[in-house]
Structure formats: structure tokens, C-alpha cells
Amino acid sequence: MATQKSITLGERLRLASQKIEGPAPVRPALRLLANEAGYVFSPLTSRLRSPPAIQPAANPSIVLMLPGFLATPVTMRYLSLQIERAGHKAKLWKLGFNSGPSPERIAALEDRLIAVYERYETKPVLLGWSLGGMFGRELAHRHPDKVAKVITMGSPFSGDPRANNAWRLYQFVTGHRVDAPPVENRVGTKPPVETVAMWSPRDGVIAPDCARGLTHERDRTIEVDCTHMGFSYAPAAVRAVISELERV
Numbered sequence: 001m002a003t004q005k006s007i008t009l010g011e012r013l014r015l016a017s018q019k020i021e022g023p024a025p026v027r028p029a030l031r032l033l034a035n036e037a038g039y040v041f042s043p044l045t046s047r048l049r050s051p052p053a054i055q056p057a058a059n060p061s062i063v064l065m066l067p068g069f070l071a072t073p074v075t076m077r078y079l080s081l082q083i084e085r086a087g088h089k090a091k092l093w094k095l096g097f098n099s100g101p102s103p104e105r106i107a108a109l110e111d112r113l114i115a116v117y118e119r120y121e122t123k124p125v126l127l128g129w130s131l132g133g134m135f136g137r138e139l140a141h142r143h144p145d146k147v148a149k150v151i152t153m154g155s156p157f158s159g160d161p162r163a164n165n166a167w168r169l170y171q172f173v174t175g176h177r178v179d180a181p182p183v184e185n186r187v188g189t190k191p192p193v194e195t196v197a198m199w200s201p202r203d204g205v206i207a208p209d210c211a212r213g214l215t216h217e218r219d220r221t222i223e224v225d226c227t228h229m230g231f232s233y234a235p236a237a238v239r240a241v242i243s244e245l246e247r248v
Helices: 009-015 029-048 073-085 103-120 130-143 167-174 208-212 237-246
Strands: 062-066 089-092 126-129 149-153 196-200 222-223
Touching: 009 103, 009 167, 062 073, 062 103, 062 130, 073 237, 089 130, 126 130, 130 149, 149 237, 196 208, 196 237
Parallel strands: 062 089, 062 126, 126 149, 149 196, 196 222
Antiparallel strands: none
8 A cells, every 4th residue: 555655674673662641451372373374384284184963054144254454355265165065155345465454455355345244235243353353344334324244353452552462563564553543443342233343362372352342342251262364264253154154
């Protein structure tokens, strides 16, 4: 994006090394962050492991897949395949690499949502992993009449935006403060559609409290036994998503 290209390397480094004012937020332990490294082996382990048992969908849905920060649709490919195995349709966001929020990216996402809604003549479910879930919540705020439900997976929609182990990298890549994105910031405000938050006590990136939120910030929460990266491939995450899609 043009706004990102205008940020110098020095400015990015200053953002990445920003000092925290006041008490430091509680972030996931480093031992949990170390467990996230297992993600690099997920393409192999997913192939070696038998696919999770999945019941055919009684209520097939259209699912718009929203990848996390620094992820692409390829990163969510395994989860997409399992969703389609169940009989749902998994639709890509068609924006490639997720390098953070910008007015242009949100506008393109609005166009994509509207295109999917009009093509299938039904409200899609927005399934967002991490930052993708934040995008999903914003889309639901803007177009509640075109969204069936928002499901977030390890998305930091509540609490201190620095209560995670990725905020410095986020500021370096995006060129803006994590608490001052260049788009409307409605963190903590529940969208006017059903909103379900999946979270994990083993998440090594996002603090669990931020991913499950407070009662007024979402409708329901689902605890999933996986790492943060595991939301895209772990059997427990796949089963949780398929089960939730049946509730649409």
C-alpha cells in the first residue's frame, strides 16, 4: 500500500522498539511462543495424519476465509479443504498476503463480501484467523445485512492491543502503532450479527483474555486445544469450526 511504502526503515525500527508506557501487558509465556515453531512441520504432519472425522453438513454454508497477519489463503488451505469436505463452500479473500489493515484493503474486502453475497444469494459466514478475525468483525459492522455470522480464531479483539507476542513485528511491518490503525478502530465493540470467539489456553501469540473477550464483546466463546498457528490445521480447530458452521 502507498501509505506503507512511504514509511522509512528507521521509522519502522522506532515503532518496533517503542517503549510501553505504564504497566506491561500480560503476554503469552515464551515457552508457549516456542511451541508455535511446530507450524513449519504442519504441511508434513497434516499429510501423515488421517483427516479428522467430519460429518456431512446438514446446513451447508458459504464461508469467506480471512487469513491472519503475514498469512495468505495458502496458509488456510488445509482448513479450507476440511470445510469443503464437510459440504460447505470455502471462498478465498483474493487479497494475497495480509500485511495489515489499510483503507484500501478494507474497501477491497467490502467489495469481495458483496460479490460473494450477490453470487450465492446468501449471507456468508466470515471465518477470520487472528488479524483476519478483526477484519471480519469490521466487515460485519459495515454490512450486517450481508453476514450470517463472524467466527474469530485467536483474534485480539479485546483488551490491551499489546497483550501479545507479535505487536512489535506488526508495527514494523505495517508502519503504524497497533493501537492506532489507519482504519476505523472498533476493538471491543460487538458487531450486530452473531459473533463467536474461538480461543486457546495454549496460544503462544495472543493472550487468551484478548481472544475470548468480555461478555458484551461477543455472543459465545469456544475453547480450542491448539497453538495459535494450529487454528489453521489442528484437528481440534477443524472440528470446532465444522461444528460451529452447523449452527448457522
